[in-house]
Amino acid sequence: MDDRAGCPANERFDPFGPAYLADPYPTFAAVREETPAFYSDELGMWVVTRYDDCATVMSDTDRCSARNAQDPLLPFGPRATAVLQDGFGFVPTMTNLDLPEHTRIRKHNLTAFSNRRVAELEPVIRDITTSMLDSMLAEPRFDWVSGLAFPLPITVIFELLGFPDSDAEMLKAWTTERLVMLFGRPTDDEQVRVATNMRDFWGYCVDFVARRQRDRSDDFTSALLDIHDADNSAISIQELTSVIFGLSIAGHETTTNLLTNTLWLLLRHRSQWDEVCVDPSLIPGAVEESLRFDSSVNAWRRYSLVDIELGEGVTIPADARILVLLGSANRDPRHFDGADRFDIHRADARRHLSFGKGIHFCLGAPLARLEARVVFEELCRRAPDLILADQEIRFAPIISFRGPTELVLERG
Numbered sequence: 001m002d003d004r005a006g007c008p009a010n011e012r013f014d015p016f017g018p019a020y021l022a023d024p025y026p027t028f029a030a031v032r033e034e035t036p037a038f039y040s041d042e043l044g045m046w047v048v049t050r051y052d053d054c055a056t057v058m059s060d061t062d063r064c065s066a067r068n069a070q071d072p073l074l075p076f077g078p079r080a081t082a083v084l085q086d087g088f089g090f091v092p093t094m095t096n097l098d099l100p101e102h103t104r105i106r107k108h109n110l111t112a113f114s115n116r117r118v119a120e121l122e123p124v125i126r127d128i129t130t131s132m133l134d135s136m137l138a139e140p141r142f143d144w145v146s147g148l149a150f151p152l153p154i155t156v157i158f159e160l161l162g163f164p165d166s167d168a169e170m171l172k173a174w175t176t177e178r179l180v181m182l183f184g185r186p187t188d189d190e191q192v193r194v195a196t197n198m199r200d201f202w203g204y205c206v207d208f209v210a211r212r213q214r215d216r217s218d219d220f221t222s223a224l225l226d227i228h229d230a231d232n233s234a235i236s237i238q239e240l241t242s243v244i245f246g247l248s249i250a251g252h253e254t255t256t257n258l259l260t261n262t263l264w265l266l267l268r269h270r271s272q273w274d275e276v277c278v279d280p281s282l283i284p285g286a287v288e289e290s291l292r293f294d295s296s297v298n299a300w301r302r303y304s305l306v307d308i309e310l311g312e313g314v315t316i317p318a319d320a321r322i323l324v325l326l327g328s329a330n331r332d333p334r335h336f337d338g339a340d341r342f343d344i345h346r347a348d349a350r351r352h353l354s355f356g357k358g359i360h361f362c363l364g365a366p367l368a369r370l371e372a373r374v375v376f377e378e379l380c381r382r383a384p385d386l387i388l389a390d391q392e393i394r395f396a397p398i399i400s401f402r403g404p405t406e407l408v409l410e411r412g
């Protein structure tokens, strides 16, 4: 247990408060200067705020474990626990697995998630983007999130895994709302609903893997099964099924929020939007700067195995849960010049920590970057006159993922 006596605290940190959810950056700036690391009573976690300390905690596998990365923020109640005890067989595979087992599983995933497989998705992503834009841009006013940013990444990840198109609607219904379960404070009823969806989706993944064992295709699941068949100690069927289950979360709302945050930022910095529309080669830089400036994953978790001394002599005790404020690290003026300035020409934007650091560095980063590039190439070409409608921007009450739940747009 944490020894909290004498721990630094910071009253400003109110991670579920409306002001923080709407714009956490003033809080990040203040806590980063006042208390580089502090204990949050509300979360029962140590919070780390500065770039160097965040990078250390994320990447130091001798002193920090990733075992809590997928734990629910609040323990599940008895009703949701009962649902999950009834046939939910998920086991840690990557994000929340430590060395040495992590290396075994990640190595095989890198093989299956090859550059070739990601590159082959480009025409698929372009086709899906084109058809979603055709529908949206036919309207004078539309919501970007429900029209493209939400359905596109989930359609792409299902294509990668090999799920049939005919199951898409059912799968979408099962796989939404899970973020609030892991990173928010769901009500008891919400917990039961999401737990039931998780259990049903797990059952779907088990059946799907069994089908693919009999009938292979050219997809990620078949590639992992080939690795299993060649050496069944490489990755078990339960681990493989857990990878499939996990990727459907990892590859989904992270990218929804990337697509939404990037567009929201560009439209609020109109001259930079205009530049990108004139010269699409600026798109990758704009995406990287959006990941730095307002990341879709602005906090991640670790667990201290021993006492960890951070900058300015703050020591996080052993056996503590840690929240690493990636979004604060990305705005640390010790690391980025003019850190609060959004600048698509920034040369070092790619040094952001939004995809993590070290052995757990996001496996899907190339796919997320590809999706964003293709979407903005198509959007900028077709709708350079896009403007933001008058609206109140809202965010889900969760501590790790950030992006507007709706973004209403109009043609100028």
Ligand code: HEM
Binding pocket: 058, 066, 094, 095, 096, 106, 157, 247, 250, 251, 252, 254, 255, 258, 295, 296, 297, 300, 353, 354, 355, 356, 357, 358, 359, 360, 361, 362, 363, 364, 365, 367, 368
């Ligand atoms: C903008 C989009 C995304 C962001 C911001 C993001 C962010 C992250 C972060 C912060 C981590 C933890 C890194 C660490 O612990 O050091 C992570 C890990 C991971 N991400 Fe992503 N992610 C994104 C998209 C994706 C996509 C599209 C996929 C899959 C298709 C994916 C799959 C994974 C996996 C499998 C891991 C665990 C890797 C490991 O533990 O070895 N992510 N991601």
